[in-house]
Amino acid sequence: MQRDIAAIEEMERPDADPALLERTYAQFRLVNLVVSGWRGVYVRLVRPQLPRRGTGTILDIGCGGGDIALALLRWARADGYDVRVLGIDPDARAHDFSTRAAASAGCGEPGVEFRRATSSELVAEGASFDVVVSNHVLHHLDPPQLAGVLADSQRLARGLAIHSDIRRRRSALLLFGLATLPLAGSSYIRRDGLTSIRRSYTRDELSRVLPPGWQAHPQGPYRNLAIWHAEARMAP
Template structure:
């Protein structure tokens, strides 16, 4: 009988460039991959986790200013905008990505949903709109970065935002198995089938990201496990 995948961590990060990051990637395959990631995010409850943090950060009846970094196809931003509309929360939401194709995809998704986040092209972290922001969040992005880059990224977020939320994968054999299975069950995208396992191997462990966040000057740092094989970092920044 084969051994069951373990929830224990994989010891070392292995960072390999992901197919999605290739500027020469075929536009049709890029769009297929973005749709697949939207399904993964929906099943993982990403928007719900971010929404709860937005509610905690909201103050009185003033519009809450939120930015998503590396928004991909915009599925999380659109889901949040729809929740804000349904709940009556005054939300000013900007979603950024370095890919013009991804930003265009996000705008189309928002138009179909009847919501209007502001999608803009921006390179993280130094090319991001400076806000000020009540909350800045990033999902499935940190693992793309080298450790020094990741710490710089967290430092920048802490400088421009009052509240910081980062959601990413856990580097475990269970996470690796889930990424492999999801890539074959949820999509036919060859990009996702390659990039999913690569993303898990490149992910930071919760204790690694917690240490980076503290070195980056974030305050009230908390990293908790999230379903199915993710972690979520929440922290206070120094933004207004």
């Protein structure tokens, strides 16, 4: 199955139906809880980078509905860490939803903040974070955008950058299509999720497009992690 780089997700369109888009953002939390594996990524990779003393910082690029940023904040606090999480997304609709989600969850400053911004804007501001993450972002990007986000991640991360994304497989299309049948028509989750799978990379494809210092790691049968450690700055 070839990567379908021409496919466009409905929620990316400027004229996307507001009600369907709102329900899509709301359903991200459930879908990501089932398929994204961020709890394990947090335990194995994110948590060891957080300081035991002082305040740790996490950046979530392309945060969408904000559920991953809020989950990372909740897990870190439960483990006794003082942490601040910033979620950024250039889409005003995503920013509006994530801001409201944080307010309804009772997560105000200084715990979490959502901004309508890009990673390049944060680089220009001189920002830095212990850990930089993204979820389901890489497959959306064309080659120049991908190179830009990865370069920005290196500049922004003091410790570690982790970009988690779908791994394209025919069985993933079948299983996701069947599992999300109850959501068909209620949001863009099923339609756009199938498009995302078709747009996503295999592990070998991702390895080939990652710049030096980055590594593609498998996470289960249907996910890839693109990982960069700050130690790579010191490599010859």
